[in-house]
Amino acid sequence: MTSRPRALLADDEPLLREQLAVLLGRLWPELEVVAQARNGREAIELFDEHEPEIVFLDIHMPGVNGVEAARAIARRAQVVFITAYDQYAVQAFEQGAIDYVVKPLDAQRLADTVQRLQQRLASAPVDGAAVDAVLEQLAARLKQGGGPGKPWLQWIKASVGSNVRLIPVEQVHYLRSDEKYTLVVWEGGEALIRRSIRELADELDPDRFAQIHRSTIVNLHQVVQVIRGPNETAEVQLKGRTELLSVSRSYLSLFRQM
């Protein structure tokens, strides 16, 4: 062994960083903690600066999280994840490519991890492909809920008086273009926003919102009925509203019986 092994610790909670440093000092006196990072971005910067052999990364960190930081580091060091509980699918770790410890820290469990790290440092270099596979899996878990593709607009920012209100799209009844602006009519009132109806049509979830006229988009969940008129015309009636919104001929196909 040419030199003492060195480690980087990253956790956004200072007490936990300190505790980990103290425990490691007790279990592995030769290990030198060269730096402590408060988030993923700092972890990557400090790693590049010190290039330690071992990196302890809290998964849940602000900005760049632990998994994202690990992707930037993993092939160049032994990574150990820190996690509060198995919300990040401990089975991903069980393949053994990446080690992990759970908070609150257990000295016995940490001792096992230290032992494994010592063995790995002595024998095997990092198995890049296996590590990448685990990280891939973890990143997918973290993203869960986001789903593939573009996320739809869920909130509309509208100026009301001197405030900018955030209106959940499910409360919107309809949107109507008003020259440069768009009128948002929702259960709490009306407001003008500085965005075109065309832009909004692209960003709103098509399962919930439909354009029924060049200047009108309605929330389909608020539609009570569609009244057919003569000559290929129709009007839409919305929950709790008296006004009828006309459907122009080119959008009529939306309401053809399915």
Next chain:
Amino acid sequence: MQIPESNVAQRSWRDWFAGLSVERIALVLGLVTLVVAAVNPLFKNTFLELWSRGLLIGLVLMLAYTLAGNWQQTYVARWHVQILAVVLLAPLCAVIEAIVDTHGNIDAVLNDRHRVAGFFWVLFLCLGVGLIATLVALVREREAQANAQALRFALEKETLERQALDAQLRVMTAQIEPHFLLNTLANVQALVETGSARAAPVLRSLIGYLRAALPRLRDSEGTLGSELALARAYLDVMQMRIPDRLQFDIAVPAELEAVRFPSMALLTLVENAVRHGIDPAEQGGRIEIGARREGEGLRVWVGDSGVGLNPSAPPGSGLANLKQRLAAFYGPGARLDLLDGDGRGGRGLRAEVVLPSTERRA
């Protein structure tokens, strides 16, 4: 695109006859029979002759009433159209009846005093009975509508009450987030292991938080004061965990602490501010809790200078639940508004609860 098929109303010929029921036809039959029986002695015609003609006129007028009622237009009130239809059609029916009776020989009618009198009798009966029947029908329809509306109101009220109960149940079974608990305990452990004197106050805050946040089965309402104490316990714990990233300030006039407030409502907003505002921010931020009286009502806010709201972040169930509970607690005038920014031109989010009155709804 999922529009229930039943909502897509194709305006077909059937719609013109909505309301045309066996009951309605039976009513016409009965009324005509009664009227004809009463006036039969005045006419030379047999009962059957009069009855069949009367029935025909009655049915025509009833049909006109139905069609006029189903005419979808926005120019004139519906009942105006219905009365007008009957008033116009009744004389027409009388004239046609006279023509048919004399096989088109109008002179015969005009030259016969009895026939002229007969014609006026028919005209009078058509108009009189037709109008009275129309008015009675309109009044009955309006009553039925009022009943239906009362029923709808009752249903709405019941739905609201059920939602309130659901929301209350959700609060009672609310769970402490395991992530929060384990991370906090990890901190306490770290303090104890290092023999820090701070361990005791942190444990006190945690116990205070747990005591308040664990399911409260009996009381679903607290006061603004007790809610503030809970929020402070939570923020104390969080600040101990991320001291470099969280500052907070609570500025609520002491006289407002006795105001009743739904339990856990304030904590929901504070937890949201930490979890979605401060925690994701590398530099952290500041949380400000405030309240002031506004007339009879109250405005309570929780602002943070964190990352702000991502317009494509799906709204969580916490805010929707809170909104329902506020409505159940204070009535439909209670609002929960989300405002962009920290109020000083910076990033962040501010949640405001606005109550028109602090009286709890009966």
